[in-house]
Amino acid sequence: MAGAGHRRGSDTKAEIRKVALExxxxxxxxxxxxxxxxxRLxxxxxxxxxxxxxxxxIVxxxxxxxxxxxxxxVDWARTQPPGPRLRAQAIDRMIDLLS
Structure with a gap:
């Protein structure tokens, strides 16, 4: 990855985590x-x-x-009104986290 040495440390760590996970x-x-x-990096x-x-x-x-x-x-969900809409939104957010 050209120019990798010029990124901030947190950006480099995030890239390392991403590539390692892949x-x-x-x-x-x-x-x-x-x-x-x-x-790869x-x-x-x-x-x-x-x-x-x-x-x-890394793991x-x-x-x-x-x-x-x-x-x-979880913190976000606690601030939301309970109900089916919250469940659907929480599931969508969970899927986003896992993908």
Whole structure:
């Protein structure tokens, strides 16, 4: 990925998470190497290690990100009037989170 070194750290971390998740889903966690993730991003393995300590750290970050999104969904739902419309909206938002 050209110009990857010029992005903010949070942008780079988000890109690493996105690419890692794609590779984990396509070929499995064990079969995915940090080298593959770095190559797909066009960065060095050292640059990847600057942002994450390893694959486990990337996975932990993915779970943390998804849990935070779920917390936001629950907080939002608590502020909405109850009823079928809320259920439908909550389900739509949940689907968006998972896709």
């Amino acid at each position: 590779l984990f889903a396509a070929q499995g966690y064990e079969a995915t190497s940090l080298r593959e993730i770095a190559e 066009g960065i060095t393995k050292a640059a990847l290690y600057y942002h994450f300590n390893g694959k486990e750290d 932990r970050s993915l779970f943390t990100e998804h849990l935070a999104a779920l917390d936001e969904l």
